[in-house]
Amino acid sequence: MSELAQELFSALDDIVGARAARDGHGAVATWDPELWAALNEQGYASIDPAEPEVGLAEFCAVATAVGAQALGLPLVEAGLAAWMAASAGIKLPGGLAVPAVSTGEVLTVVDRDDDGLVVDGALRRVPWGRHAEVVLAFARHGDGTTSLVALEPQRMTEGSNFAGEPRDTVHVERQRVDAGQVSTDSALGPREARARGALLRAAAAAGAMDSVVDLVVEYAGQRHQFGQPIGSFQAIQQHVVTVAQAAAATRAAVEATFMAAPEHRVMTAAAAKVTLGIQAGRHARSAHQVFGAIGATEEHRLHLLTRRLWSWQDEYGTQHEWAHYLGDRLIFPEAPGLWEVLTPPHPAVAAREVGESVPW
Amino acid sequence: MSELAQELFSALDDIVGARAARDGHGAVATWDPELWAALNEQGYASIDPAEPEVGLAEFCAVATAVGAQALGLPLVEAGLAAWMAASAGIKLPGGLAVPAVSTGEVLTVVDRDDDGLVVDGALRRVPWGRHAEVVLAFARHGDGTTSLVALEPQRMTEGSNFAGEPRDTVHVERQRVDAGQVSTDSALGPREARARGALLRAAAAAGAMDSVVDLVVEYAGQRHQFGQPIGSFQAIQQHVVTVAQAAAATRAAVEATFMAAPEHRVMTAAAAKVTLGIQAGRHARSAHQVFGAIGATEEHRLHLLTRRLWSWQDEYGTQHEWAHYLGDRLIFPEAPGLWEVLTPPHPAVAAREVGESVPW
């Protein structure tokens, strides 16, 4: 991690941690306008992806802190939206902008002229949609190409994920979007945006898992049964190790993307999300086994973290979807050898080769 | 289990067990002509499937004893061949007949007249092919239908499975088969024959697993580490339970087929083979974990059993193949509900409904 990433993580972790200490973990896990305002003021909702020192690692550091604290605020979404807009050359108005790319569904362009587009359709599972002033979505033209559009949400059906985080359906009914809010750059498509969303979910999950490791290690050392701390039983040790291992693997998968060459970033992000999918279930199940029923009770902190894991592993593409994508990218007659793909060239060299136009 | 099945199992187990006690487990695990002659004399190689008291349970009991002793003789194959011939109305000559249906490949009928067929092709993985005087195989006609044929093997390439049991390729080069050695009954096709082979492999594997349970429980109780029997460690207990559970599940799956209605027998046999596929790996891995390296050494009995499990789980169709078959039988627009399939009607009632012509 860069120094900046470390700073972003620590400062955010401190602010939210202090608030959780005051109001409880449950309080920071749901939308808290006051805390949102405070974090906005600190600049966490408006990190500029165009700054030269800001890269994947920095956005992931914020996501990890959000996960570690089970913070119920759309910092990750604001960051993803900012990056999408910047990559596509759209200037966002003020207020919260969120991406509507989790499910992979796109809008339909039903009309276009020099002033902009008319788009139609429904965007499901829009994170924090009810709090957003702008939604970023892709719209498909008749020729199959897509444009990124920034639009104001009009009508909405509320929904949520397992953790109670808003996942709303935005109904778009023949809505007009001005040309300034439509991208002209085709390098950023739904695949790239969703891959980055997937990576950020994996980064957030790695943070949540680290917090679960802390909880589990502490509990297994304190809780006594049959006259000893339960952590002295091999069966519990095995669960604890599974919990720690899953956290470490998820984090390692996230960090592996930082060293990938630009043309491998979608693949490595996909691999990080697949790793999350493989690890999240064993992690959460083992953690709950250590805690027994107490961890599944309303007032316990554990499930604030594990319920996020259960949802996050499926958001921005399931394990299955990304694994299939990877399979397609690995097996075709002209594919390089498996080992060549697994041991890619140096990022800087590769960046030169593919030019500067790659979106990330 | 019926009384007859119990008797068949016990007598065979006793004979082979006595021989193993004299000559060692390794000795009975490979072709032993003297023992083969003795078992032949006892009638184990020529159980008549037409006898009214002989059914699935009895053939499975023999297979279970073969597995329990890791007996390297083609009793299971002789039984399957006898049943196939009887079902198809072919009268076999004397000598060892073995089925050539494990891989699902069939011969091609290249010519036919009133006196019989001319068939061509290669039959891979024929069990004990080199010892057989007759091979039972299916041959496909131009119209897609198949006939069962009994033929004398001419040319052979030797091969083996993980346990060193012969699995030979029989090369059939425009070979003539007399009409008397060709079936006219179309109710017995490759699917039914392979399903029964699959069930017998599961039954044999259940026997091998039972023996592994014995070995594992004994070793875990005797072997000391860190000052106690290793069986007192939770991690080892977990392995032991996995071993026992896999054995119990495989046996239960085999026995579940005995209570299936005739029209469900292929499905339940498929399910037994899938269960073997699910359980064999965890069983063998856990058993080897309990034993550590010693179980993987040449002179140890464990691998005589586990190497069979690794091969048997793939013979007569892999887990994947049969699971796919089950999926196809479960999901189609007119399929009954899942629960109706899982809780079938009474075998006797169902047998009346489907008539007597079903092959088993």
Next chain:
Amino acid sequence: MMRFAAEPLTHDELRLRDEVREFMAQERANGLSVGLGINAAADMEFSRRVAARGWVGMTIPKEHGGPGRTAVERFVVVEEMLAAGAPISAHWVGDRQTAQMFVRFGSEEHQREFLPRIVAGDVWFCLGMSEPDSGSDLASVRTRATRTEGGWLLNGQKVWTSGAQYSDYVITLCRTSPAEGRKHIGLSQLIVDLRAEGVSVSPIRLLNGFHHFNEVHFDNVFVPDSMVLGNVGDGWHQVTSELAHERSGPDRFMSVMPVLALMFEQLKTADVPADVRTSLGRTFATYMTLRSMSLSIARALDRGETPAVEAALVKDLGTQFEQEAIEQLRTLAGGELDPGAPGLEGLLADAVITAPTFTLRGGTNEVLRTVVWKSLRRTRKESA
């Protein structure tokens, strides 16, 4: 060698199955919604209708006013109800455990008083076993009863008591004499009226807000001598002797069956890829195996055997199956689930987030594994 001998259901048993199936179809037609087996909320009215059909306390012998039916017949009824997602929680404890307890250990008075009421669906029980510091180590209970004129004074606290909020009695494992060395000695079971003075019940809500579990506090609760279940000091023996009954039933692996069946209906007309077919094939195979094992244990119980190891294996395998089935369903659902959604999606979402609690009922699998190991070792020694 463990045995799970297969015997098909008889014609009479199949007839019973059809009756139950019809009953449940009627209930569904009348608006009963599908829930997750013993994890669904209690429905006392439904339980009374089941009792009216003679399907509660089925194995209570005729001489005690019960229907005197077999363990297999009970198996058939329970499995059909669970397959249809019936809310059986209200009568569940009485049906599965307490009735057996009364038959085996209860006084004549208990048998006369309670058994006919269980059969009639007129009394609900819950179990006071776990305590804040005991968990899987049941023998370490601290709730204690001290001798008083004509009975006992009970003090202490129980947790994870399912259904205490609506039950009439809690069968309470407590210490009646001090633990001197061996902690399994000196435990007893008391039948405690939940409306008695000094008893208080407070909810323990699950992460999805559901209320199955409770804390039960006893503050100098007077329990008359007549309400001691079995013998004073025999509590441990009584509790552990019931485990084969508790652990092997279809409730151990059927929570998700209604969800599976619903999903299956949707898939029948869909374009189903090969890997989904394979995965459903595997589920079918595992389920067939489990059911066969569970049924064979019911048969063994009817023969008077107590297949404790087999029962523990079924419980262990069954909970694995449930976890895998949920994981598979989640994959089949193919994306994000909304816990507030109606129908299949909401039911599946509930299953996903409450699944961690499934493995905890009836003893954790870790503890069961030690039980199995010890028994296998003992059997081996005996046969050697």
Next chain:
Amino acid sequence: MMRFAAEPLTHDELRLRDEVREFMAQERANGLSVGLGINAAADMEFSRRVAARGWVGMTIPKEHGGPGRTAVERFVVVEEMLAAGAPISAHWVGDRQTAQMFVRFGSEEHQREFLPRIVAGDVWFCLGMSEPDSGSDLASVRTRATRTEGGWLLNGQKVWTSGAQYSDYVITLCRTSPAEGRKHIGLSQLIVDLRAEGVSVSPIRLLNGFHHFNEVHFDNVFVPDSMVLGNVGDGWHQVTSELAHERSGPDRFMSVMPVLALMFEQLKTADVPADVRTSLGRTFATYMTLRSMSLSIARALDRGETPAVEAALVKDLGTQFEQEAIEQLRTLAGGELDPGAPGLEGLLADAVITAPTFTLRGGTNEVLRTVVWKSLRRTRKESA
């Protein structure tokens, strides 16, 4: 929080990788066959050719006559060799462990005598650790050395000694003073010449007939004082201090990589169904993760850290990966395998039947889990 910080390979490291890749391509062109990593038979000639390129004992400092290269450079070489299925067994123990031991604990004489010979591929070592009654409980060794004029008399037996049949020396953990209470005290490491009087080696053949392992018997073997490695009585500390080196390397998860790569080549032009694609995608993801973790440990070693917990996690995860990869390959192969078949099929068959031994090297995963637990607990206490 455990850290597996990612840093890409530098240009120099990538250049080294290309050199090794070229070297292995040349070796293959010259007829070297593909084997299962450290499970393949030793090939001394090959090991000498590797040494001639400067790739054995790479991290031995220059002042000791070594190339003085980094742990990451060694990682790069090892991973390339394993990916190509190179037979590295002969130099493996000296390269991975013994060289480090001499650098850290060896006398000047040892360093002068042995280190340049390791680098030159001129001496082979094996490890005498396990005993018939010790297994994972290393501290319970019974092989003992008693004081004699100018040295020690060694008696006892070692088992599972890989490569003793061709090695020059066996680094032997033995008891040099009686275990009084704490059994970790009083152990030492002796460098024993396998050609010395009283040493006998007999093979332990694996189920497929392979001969990696041996029993080594010591019958009054004289070991001069100069051949004590490190300090008398420090054996336990010396052995356990090396575990991070031993456990985290790519040899822990790369045995099956050559088989995977071969299978992959076949699939590229085949009609591959969706579930196979998904399954390969998962393998890619897991491998990327493991490699990233293993590489980050090499970086940490270069920074002078000893990431023991991280290393244990990699070992545990790596062996899981190997088992799953074999299972997956077996499924992909789609049917019965013949252990006598040439090429991919035979290699895969070998992997299937020898896989159980993969998890046993470097300490069983059960023991490692206790190590991880204790360390996590300690870290937590320190930070609290």
